[in-house]
Amino acid sequence: MNGKIAVLALQGDFAAHGRRLREIGLDSFEARKPEQLERAAGLVVPGGESTTLWKFFESAPWEDAIRRFAATGRPVLGTCAGAIVLAREVTHPSQKGMGLLDVTVERNAYGRQIDSFVGEVDAPEFGKTLPAVFIRAPRIRRVGPGVEVLATRGGEPVLVRQENVFAATFHPELTSDTTVHELAFGARRLAQRTA
């Protein structure tokens, strides 16, 4: 392991994730080949277009690499399109999901870009609201029994966790708040310091 967080850089806002990780003192690298995950301490599947991400996943053994990565217990964070590809079931239109999170996600569920918005989400566990940017965002329509809801908006889950896999329907990487990245990778920060 190289102690760094892999940010999947096939397409999407991977650069924004890299900046947020740097702000909390974590080194990251842009991963463009499946074998690069083997040495990583954590994985970010960024926002972007989930349809486009799947085209890449079909052209190289990404799905297998991401599944194996998650199975080792190392932290995985998916935002927006990242949350969609990690989900068990995807609708509107229906699309394959990796099933690493037992949730059903509806794509583009608020509408098109004109319906994108900035808002606050409720995160009682952190004792505050978090700023959140929703871009052509999905909605989580069903949450399985093993899935913990960490933040909500209007009562709907927007940040969830199943063991080591975290997913947000919004983009914490586009705000200056690093709570979500610290939550997912905070323990790794200690490991990097002592390594």
Place this chain on the structure above:
Amino acid sequence: MKRSDSDSYRVKVGLAEMLKGGVIMDVVNAEQARIAETAGAAAVMALERVPADIRRDGGVARMSPVAKIREIQEAVSIPVMAKCRIGHSAEARILEALKVDFIDESEVLTPADEENHVYKHDFTVPFVCGCRNLGEALRRIGEGAAMIRTKGEAGTGDIVHAVKHLREVHRDIRNLTLMSRDERMREAKRLAAPFELVEEVAESGRMPVPNFAAGGVATPADAALCMMLGAEAIFVGSGIFKSDDPALRARAIVKATTHWQDAHALVEAEESLGTGMKGIEAASLPEEARMQGRGW
């Protein structure tokens, strides 16, 4: 509060962030949009005719017909962009009401206003605009553009002007970061750009919004070259649907845009291909046939 800090502007630039590392493909109908999506396009751009056909056939090039835009929106789940004429605020309002995801106020279409561009801060939908240098980019950002692309020379299949514009933009940015504070106003005057944005670039060393390449991309190697020169994503116009196998070429350009640093991946992308668009050497075009001179 600066307009660039508003929630509305952050959401606009946010979508541009999502498209980074991707390829945005020109399409004229639903069938082409589906081919583009299947090939891995991050978004499609609806227009009436691809630039090479506009060049060949002449006439006034306008916004895509409403029925075509609707048909394209229904065909794909990726973002749908559409072009409006420079300064044509009414076409822009129509595209916004159709809920396109991004408007390209484009020099490829016949300009509607010889002096003014659309005041883009007044819209909810984000805009992308073309530029040849940093001054032009910052003028468009001053008007509210949330994404900038090079103009290049559309419809030629010749990458030389996209390269020239990328080089100029990055040279201007580098120069600004080296200047002392008291030299910035003079540079703002030379660039004919808003001073606040000139200061922002001087401090950050970056374009304030995502910076993509367009105009003359015809091969995977062209796309990779633009990425090497600092572009964050690629627009392809005529290059795909004017080639002998659009689906194959679209896939290869997507691959090259992501794996631009990997020469072996570029070999794989190039070797899958047949003949590209024939193209026109941009240097052979008379001044009045150049689209990049439209807008300022």
